[in-house]
Amino acid sequence: MAEVQLPEAPSQARVNEFALKLANVNGTGSASTNNLLMQTIFRMGVPVSGKNLFPSNIQGLPTWYEVRVSQSGHTARTSSFDLMVAMNGQTYQQDIQEVASGGYLVYDDSWPLDPEMRRPDITFLGAPLAQLCAQRFLTVKERILMKNVATAGLVAALLALPVDELSKQLVAAYSRRPQLLEDNQAALELGYQHARDNFPCPLPFHVEEVGAPDGRILIDGNTAVALGAVFAGATVGAWYPITPATSVMENFIRLCAQYRRHPGPDGQEGRDYLILQAEDELAALGIVVGASWAGARAFTSTSGPGLSLMQELLGLAYYTEVPAVLVDVQRAGPSTGMPTRVQQADLLSAAFASHGDTRHILLFPSDPRECFLHTVRAFDLADRFQTPVVLMSDLDIGMNDWEVPELTWDDSYRPDRGRLLGTEELERLEQFWRYGDPDPEWTTPRAVPGETPRAGHLVRGSGHDFRAIYTERPDEYQEVVDRLLRKHRAAAAHLPPPVVERREGAPFGVITMGSCDLPVREALEQLPGPEPSYLRITGYPFPPAVAEFIEAHPHCYVVEQNRDAQLRSLLLIETGAGGERLRPVLSYGGLPVTASFVRDRILEQESPQ
């Protein structure tokens, strides 16, 4: 792919505007070092992002951590790095290639580097970290672990990070384990001093403190989803472990343990939640459907393969009109695909999940803050429209720490339970028909089991009429499925509104969703000429603003992270726009899309050579 070279400031001059990458072997404790650096930069008030590129493996394979520091707020992933900390011999060759011209590479010169690998346009900084740690620490395990901490010290010196701040974090982490704390502090100092004594510290690009990151937090999307589920009042969670969704329910478990234990009338502590680790994803969604049917707010979290297994039950919930909240942390498919790589490739299988005519409500958060907000909204939508709602997160949002504005909560919030009738309401009714008496948004009265004999009925996934009674009559069957379609359309008005930025004289529009937001915004700034309009889709079904946006531009680029242009397909199906008006920009290699990729693909099509 031909990268179009745009003038960029030389890396040497960039304070608070650079990217670094740490190459490591997984299972050696490098994650804590990564967090140490990321956290420190965040606390200096400079916008920062950290992307963990890890293998689907427990120990011994390459893993990378990419940190982008950007005063201007461009924290999308980038593919060119000013500083590479290459601590994995297996990947030297590749890592050296990713250093920007004029950049630096730190390596462990306890072992000599093959001269053939050297590049004349970058600076190699060799540090004998393994040797230093071997002298200072006794056991093999200590030497491996402490080398990571020494690396953090070294990077801190190169980037002018306050070593006191790193040290403070170590104290917070190991205050109860004095020996470990002492070792960590020693290793940190070892790396820091070595860099100060031997390297030109700080490097021309480095971090300068801006001030405390007021009103900002560092959080990953899966934690934010779990927090949303707690705040929305979910009481039943069912799940089957799957990367990259596992930490959604693990966090829910942790948060429930923290917030949902209350002493009962007998003084015994009760847990106001029940989380079931199911035998498979079919059971996980089955439990959610059963719990929701019986009145609880219930949810499950999964990723692509789980979504495939859940198809039939999604169809059941859709047709029987039972609420269900499903969080899909998307990864690269098809099949097992690349479990630790990102894609947005479950769009169509989620939108139309299950056989027969089905349509589901989807929400597309673009960062962890929206994961929190949209999770709460997902429960309200599921209850109001008595249907499954799928929160379409992804691995990048779900598992990486993002810097976002602090989450806020309105204490006057109460769940929207839709037309879930209470016992008194049911007993006042002359006759309860589960699928009769639709309101203007085509929802019908709902009753849970166990409340009153007035509500007796049997919901079924087989053909039924408005009374929930089995039918094979065309008119009775169609009355129900036609209402379901109208109900789905009515939901559009209740979804989070799309982000529409129409610009006077825009030559074209750019449409995207979810975690593409940051790289696309950055790309738009880099494009020459009048700035294009921007539309970020936030949910499905689409509100009228989406078709209007497409209509208002001669053509639009649809940027998404899958091979088959699934968002574009959904737009074509739903808006009636002609195919030539929507041009795909597709990134699907499994790494988060970069601004330069988006910029270059658009430029290629705008000025074909």
Next chain:
Amino acid sequence: MTSIAKPQIPLLPLERNELGLTIRDYSGSMSTLCAGCGHDSVTAAIQEALWGLSIPPYQVAKLSGIGCSSKTPQYFDSAAVGFNSVHGRMAAVASGAAAANRGLVVVGVSGDGDSLSIGLGNLAHAVRRNVRMLYVIANNGVYGLTKGQFSASADIGSRSRKGEPNLLPPVDPMLLGLSLGATFLARGFSGDKAQLVPILRAGLSHGGFALVDVMSPCVQFNDHEGSTKSFRYVREHELQDIDADIIPVRGQIHSEQTPGAVTEVELHDGSRVLFRAVPEGYDPRDRGRVGSYLVESARRGEIATGLLYLDETTPDMHQLGGTPEERLWDLPFERLCPGSAELAKFQARLR
């Protein structure tokens, strides 16, 4: 074909239970199953068991999967809210319902295909979770709705109506349940209501997962010479092991048989069947001996019926989960949502 309301023919004054309700108050709409289907007897037995225990009809949550047996929730307890779900997933859906509302009397009706083939995994793990519910397998060894294929409970050598023998070993839900740590295992025969009703009552009263396997021959596809799930075969090979006389929570229920005696029972279709009563020293709480007894009787080609295994000590799903006595689904929101102050506190650690 819509459902047919049951005609209300006035009969002699019907007996009333503690709630003042008659058996009619536990009825559903007319069955659309084949005339003589064993499943209708299972339905009638469930109805009688619910009535006999004076369970308020609306407190029942009735669930099923897919298959002939799974149609039956329509045919009992119209006052209840029910869920005819998808093939093989009833155990999971029922687990969820029980999780949301521990006050429900959860009754699941399934078949051998629904439970032992497509739904085996979900059944096994609902057993392990010890969800408090009555789970009935109306077991006929055959797929009725798709007209006569073998199910996973068909015995080796059993012949289909076309004469082909089944070559694969059967899944015995009782032996399976025993290995999974089930807390209540019982087997009955749809043609023997006198035994089945007490079993179901015991199951409804059990404080955990009550798995009841009911031999329920299929009159269309599995009631012929060569089938080991025919009415005739079952009657000739049924071996009744123990009365369902152990009723936790609600006191004792006695069936008609006495230990050591032979009982002659007249079935709904007029035929008669002999049951052997409880063998001396049979202890449904002795897991190891129950296991060898089941294996032995299966080896002899006998169908061991009765309350086969009981464990009243294992905690159920809610006890394991430490949930409060209240129902989760309508806990006050104020108790569930930590609120803005806690959110701010939580985020202090994220700065």
